[in-house]
Amino acid sequence: xxxxxxxxxxxxxxxxxxxxxxxxxxxxxxxxxxxxxxxxxxxxxxxxxxxxxxxxxxxxxxxxxxxxxxxxxxxxxxxxxxxxxxxxxxxxxxxxxxxxxxxxxxxxxxxxxxxxxxxxxxxxxxxxxxxxxxxxxxxxxxxxxxxxxxxxxxxxxxxxxxxxxxxxxxxxxx
Numbered sequence: 001x002x003x004x005x006x007x008x009x010x011x012x013x014x015x016x017x018x019x020x021x022x023x024x025x026x027x028x029x030x031x032x033x034x035x036x037x038x039x040x041x042x043x044x045x046x047x048x049x050x051x052x053x054x055x056x057x058x059x060x061x062x063x064x065x066x067x068x069x070x071x072x073x074x075x076x077x078x079x080x081x082x083x084x085x086x087x088x089x090x091x092x093x094x095x096x097x098x099x100x101x102x103x104x105x106x107x108x109x110x111x112x113x114x115x116x117x118x119x120x121x122x123x124x125x126x127x128x129x130x131x132x133x134x135x136x137x138x139x140x141x142x143x144x145x146x147x148x149x150x151x152x153x154x155x156x157x158x159x160x161x162x163x164x165x166x167x168x169x170x171x172x173x174x
Contacts, residue, residue, distance in 0.1 A: 045119065052114050060110050080169050104137030128149045146172060148168070
């Protein structure tokens with residue numbers, strides 16, 4: 001073997017070793033990044049699950065103030081047969097008007113099956129099928145409704161997830 005061939009062989013071996021180390025380092029970095037992302041996603045998922053429990057509890061109590069605390073200031077609600085309701089203040093006013101027409105009614109049941117939860121940084125979306133059973137005062141009809149819901153959430157600087165967009169429409173009874 002000539003000196004040149006020996007140098008080339010050593011150089012090739014060094015390059016191969018460097019590439020192997022680079023690939024191993026990259027693979028470890030990628031694994032750490034995936035684990036970090038999984039931890040963040042798991043943490044965010046747990047936070048959204050907590051948000052969903054609060055969402056259901058506030059609606060079960062028919063507590064507009066608690067529901068409104070879950071909205072972003074610039075939130076938008078999209079409901080059937082209405083113009084978009086833009087802004088937390090307008091959404092709260094709309095909810096208060098609806099509740100004002102329902103004295104003596106009590107939410108008996110609210111089942112919400114949240115699905116398709118996706119988190120991307122400070123943003124998340126989810127959809128749900130829901131069923132509400134509202135007990136009326138004497139002489140009024142029970143409200144038994146089904147709906148489909150889509151929420152877009154934002155993780156605010158204060159650490160809370162808030163609704164930025166809501167879309168609801170009538171669903172079918174299973």
